[in-house]
Amino acid sequence: MNKNLRKAILAGNWKMNKNRAEAAELINELKQSEIIKNADCEVIICVPFTNLETALELTQGTNIKVGAQNCHFEKSGAFTGEISADMLTEMGVEYVIIGHSERRQYFGETDLTVNKRTLAALNAGIKVILCVGETLEQRDDGITEEIVAMQTKIALKGVTEEQLKDVIIAYEPVWAIGTGRTATSQQAAEVCGFIRSTVKSLYTKQAADGVTIQYGGSMKPANADELLSREDIDGGLIGGASLKAADFEALVRSASK
Numbered sequence: 562m563n564k565n566l567r568k569a570i571l572a573g574n575w576k577m578n579k580n581r582a583e584a585a586e587l588i589n590e591l592k593q594s595e596i597i598k599n600a601d602c603e604v605i606i607c608v609p610f611t612n613l614e615t616a617l618e619l620t621q622g623t624n625i626k627v628g629a630q631n632c633h634f635e636k637s638g639a640f641t642g643e644i645s646a647d648m649l650t651e652m653g654v655e656y657v658i659i660g661h662s663e664r665r666q667y668f669g670e671t672d673l674t675v676n677k678r679t680l681a682a683l684n685a686g687i688k689v690i691l692c693v694g695e696t697l698e699q700r701d702d703g704i705t706e707e708i709v710a711m712q713t714k715i716a717l718k719g720v721t722e723e724q725l726k727d728v729i730i731a732y733e734p735v736w737a738i739g740t741g742r743t744a745t746s747q748q749a750a751e752v753c754g755f756i757r758s759t760v761k762s763l764y765t766k767q768a769a770d771g772v773t774i775q776y777g778g779s780m781k782p783a784n785a786d787e788l789l790s791r792e793d794i795d796g797g798l799i800g801g802a803s804l805k806a807a808d809f810e811a812l813v814r815s816a817s818k
């Protein structure tokens with residue numbers, strides 16, 4: 562495995578935070594950062610639907626890419642409250658988070674719907690940040706690998722090796738999200754490595770070597786260097802620490818090393 566084959570990707574997941582004025586303020590701060598301007602990693606901000614237009618407008622001509630946090634699998638129709646992948650493409654959105662554990666936990670997302678949403682996004686030309694990860698109970702039961710393998714395999718069903726180039730996998734142990742309890746770099750690296758071997762079993766070694774695997778779950782400036790130094794951890798999906806310019810900037814610096 563060769564980390565140099567892959568680009569580090571740092572993505573902020575703003576979740577349901579920031580009104581329009583607050584979003585503009587944060588993006589303007591990020592835009593002014595020399596560290597972000599000169600980043601040697603890809604920088605993405607995944608904002609609420611209501612901030613997509615603002616984010617796309619303000620990041621024009623910068624190296625900051627914009628993502629959404631979900632999309633529906635149908636092209637259009639009677640799906641009150643949903644947004645289709647085509648609607649995102651039309652706006653110019655480049656990335657979408659699919660299968661975040663909060664969607665699985667609170668909104669009935671299943672491996673099957675994660676697969677359908679993944680295919681819909683890829684077919685609409687949007688790159689996918691696909692989230693997988695075990696709960697604390699599953700980790701304690703010793704079934705982390707089984708859970709993560711199942712989530713990965715079902716999510717990628719029908720995704721071609723060519724399409725896989727547009728997929729980033731985010732390993733997010735549910736017990737580490739928003740809890741301040743980070744996985745140790747050893748724990749995170751083990752599972753990210755395992756996910757890569759799962760991708761290899763589904764595709765080829767070349768495909769597995771090329772796929773970017775992020776860690777997510779209370780990643781912050783204080784622990785980023787150690788996590789990102791690991792061979793199989795190619796970046797981060799950042800919740801809380803993406804909401805403050807100084808923290809996100811520090812994480813971009815770590816990912817650029």
Ligand code: PGA
Nearest residue numbers: 738739778779799800801
């Ligand atoms: P956190 O969230 O960094 O606040 O733990 C990560 C995520 O849910 O993507």
